[in-house]
Amino acid sequence: xxxxxxxxxxxxxxxxxxxxxKIVTTNGCFDVLHIGHIRYLKDAKKLGDVLIIGLxxxxxxxxxxxxxxxxxxxxxxxxxxSALEFVDYIVKFSERDPRNxxxxxxxxxxVKGGDYKxxxxxxxxxxxxxxxxxxxxxxxxxxxxTNIINRIIEVYGNK
Numbered sequence: 001x002x003x004x005x006x007x008x009x010x011x012x013x014x015x016x017x018x019x020x021x022k023i024v025t026t027n028g029c030f031d032v033l034h035i036g037h038i039r040y041l042k043d044a045k046k047l048g049d050v051l052i053i054g055l056x057x058x059x060x061x062x063x064x065x066x067x068x069x070x071x072x073x074x075x076x077x078x079x080x081x082s083a084l085e086f087v088d089y090i091v092k093f094s095e096r097d098p099r100n101x102x103x104x105x106x107x108x109x110x111v112k113g114g115d116y117k118x119x120x121x122x123x124x125x126x127x128x129x130x131x132x133x134x135x136x137x138x139x140x141x142x143x144x145x146t147n148i149i150n151r152i153i154e155v156y157g158n159k
Contacts, residue, residue: 001082002081002082002087002088002089002090003078003079003082003089003090003091003092004089004090004091005091006091006093006101006104008091009052009089009091009104009105010104010105012089013052013104013105013106013107016049016050017106021048021049021050022047022048022049022050022108022109023048023049023050023052023105023106023107023108023109024044024045024047024048024049024050024051024052024107024108024109024110024111025051025052025053025054025098025102025105025107025109025110025111026040026041026044026051026053026054026110026111026112027053027054027055027056027093027098027101028053028054028055028056029055029056029060029061029065029069029070029077030053030055030077030080030081031061031065031069031070031071031072031077031145032071032072032145032148032149033077033080033081034143034144034145034148035140035143036139036140036143036144038084039140040111040113040137040139040140041053041081041084041086041087042086043111043137044111044137045086045087047109047111047135048108048109050088050089051086051087051088051089052088052089052090052091052105052107053081053087053089053090053091054091054092054093054098054101054102055074055077055078055081055090055091055092055093056070056074056092056093057074057092057093057094058070058073058074059094060093060094060095060096061074063096064096071145071149074092078090078092091105097122097123098123099122099123099126102123102126102127102130103126103130106130106131106132107127107130107132108131108132108133109132109133109134109135110123110124110127110132110133110134110135111134111135111136111137112134112135112136112137113136113137113139114136114137114138114139115139116136118134118136121134
């Protein structure tokens with residue numbers, strides 16, 4: 001099973017590092033999985049040997065996206081991500097940001113989307129303190145959960 005607790009992933013990551021594996025992490029809510037997510041995660045996996053996704057729990061998504069999100073419950077989001085062959089592990093976290101999780105994993109590379117600028121990435125210090133680096137991947141333009149929601153409202157909103 002790919003879905004792990006923070007304590008389990010801490011042990012797995014330490015063992016992977018002993019084996020010389022390059023660990024790549026990313027994080028997000030991955031609400032309404034779409035092609036932008038798929039391409040981003042595939043590209044992230046290419047940067048190393050193991051891809052670990054930090055998945056925001058429902059409560060942490062609400063903290064930064066508001067009460068109407070997420071649309072999909074955390075267990076379903078985790079299950080969908082775990083079905084992707086290029087995703088090795090998923091670990092849920094309840095904080096607003098992934099710094100504590102990243103401090104536990106100590107990734108070689110932490111990936112963020114191109115909608116961020118390096119100076120906006122609050123977890124950069126934690127990643128670098130543990131010997132890793134942050135990499136920005138380009139966005140798949142026009143592909144986002146917000147765009148999907150807006151399109152559904154536009155097409156079906158008056159029915």
